Amino acid sequence: MTAAGKRATLVSIIGAAVVYASGGHLVGTSSLLLAGFGAAIGVCLLLVIPLVARTAELRRVNVALARRNRELEAATKAKSRFVANLSHELRNPLNAVIGFAELMQDERLAPLADRQREHLGIIRASGEHLLTLIDEALDMARVEAGHVRLQPQEVEPTAIAAACATSLGRLAAAKTIRVDVDPRPLGTVRLDPARLRQVILNYLSNAIKFTDEGGTVRIGLEHHHGRLLVEVSDTGQGIHPADHHRVFEEFVQLPSRNRTGSGLGLAVTKLIVQAQGGEVGVRSRPGQGSTFSAWLPAPTVATPARSAPELQMPERQPVQRPRRATPSPRPQWELARP
Numbered sequence: 001m002t003a004a005g006k007r008a009t010l011v012s013i014i015g016a017a018v019v020y021a022s023g024g025h026l027v028g029t030s031s032l033l034l035a036g037f038g039a040a041i042g043v044c045l046l047l048v049i050p051l052v053a054r055t056a057e058l059r060r061v062n063v064a065l066a067r068r069n070r071e072l073e074a075a076t077k078a079k080s081r082f083v084a085n086l087s088h089e090l091r092n093p094l095n096a097v098i099g100f101a102e103l104m105q106d107e108r109l110a111p112l113a114d115r116q117r118e119h120l121g122i123i124r125a126s127g128e129h130l131l132t133l134i135d136e137a138l139d140m141a142r143v144e145a146g147h148v149r150l151q152p153q154e155v156e157p158t159a160i161a162a163a164c165a166t167s168l169g170r171l172a173a174a175k176t177i178r179v180d181v182d183p184r185p186l187g188t189v190r191l192d193p194a195r196l197r198q199v200i201l202n203y204l205s206n207a208i209k210f211t212d213e214g215g216t217v218r219i220g221l222e223h224h225h226g227r228l229l230v231e232v233s234d235t236g237q238g239i240h241p242a243d244h245h246r247v248f249e250e251f252v253q254l255p256s257r258n259r260t261g262s263g264l265g266l267a268v269t270k271l272i273v274q275a276q277g278g279e280v281g282v283r284s285r286p287g288q289g290s291t292f293s294a295w296l297p298a299p300t301v302a303t304p305a306r307s308a309p310e311l312q313m314p315e316r317q318p319v320q321r322p323r324r325a326t327p328s329p330r331p332q333w334e335l336a337r338p
Helices: 003-021 028-105 114-144 157-167 169-173 193-209 241-246 265-275
Strands: 153-155 178-181 189-191 216-224 227-234 279-284 290-297
Touching: 028 114, 114 265, 153 157, 153 193, 157 169, 157 178, 157 193, 157 216, 157 227, 169 178, 169 193, 189 193, 193 216, 193 227, 193 265, 193 290, 241 279, 265 279, 265 290
Parallel strands: 178 216
Antiparallel strands: 153 189, 216 227, 227 290, 279 290
């Protein structure tokens, strides 16, 4: 029987009960009250029955969703462990390949011809690119598995930014890109220097990649109310506003003339910043360059106040009192005997 049929049957039963209780005709105040009471009960039942059925259906759906969430969580952990183990196993032999390529390219093992040196350069560059992809996948697996360990230390953000610009100087020089670093000292703050370096390097390498030859990239740093703002601006191609929310997603590569990479760099940066309680952002328009930002908790390290110099009281010298003169013994006169 359908729900509508059940409701009609219920109404008929309630109406019959009311007529029977009133003796076949509704007469007097008591009969009217009884009829109204019966109608109210019928309306309440009509409302309660669908609500009970809906509640039972929602309960079954919630149980199914909880089971599905547990399955997805287990699958995510298994994927993260697999990627971490695979990345580790690939990283070790790849480091050996890159190391021997460097030795041979520098002619530490034997002299090389120009063509051989060129081929070794290709091997080395390809190995370093593959190593970067493996590191990004490994970082993604660590963050998703919750294995990000933060080691806050007292650091100077400006010095770290300058070191990052120096490490990528060769990459920028290959495209004649100028990299400027905000020289203003911010003082000493407390945060994880390795994670700050990783955020700046990811932003900086991304800016150099998508900036045309002869462009400019700038690293800006500000500190407000216990939070560090890192901004990396470039004069590159820019990003359409509709794609701003997609640039930090995994394996997303926007239409561009340069499609190298795995699309994990910005996604890893977002996860690392969020793991520290920060947030990321982007400001960009096509043809006007881009500015990627990251807010990181970074409390200022208070410089210990110099205590007032302690007054050195001169040691109290004992007072030397003049010694009393020792009285000379009285002369004893010796009487001469006659």
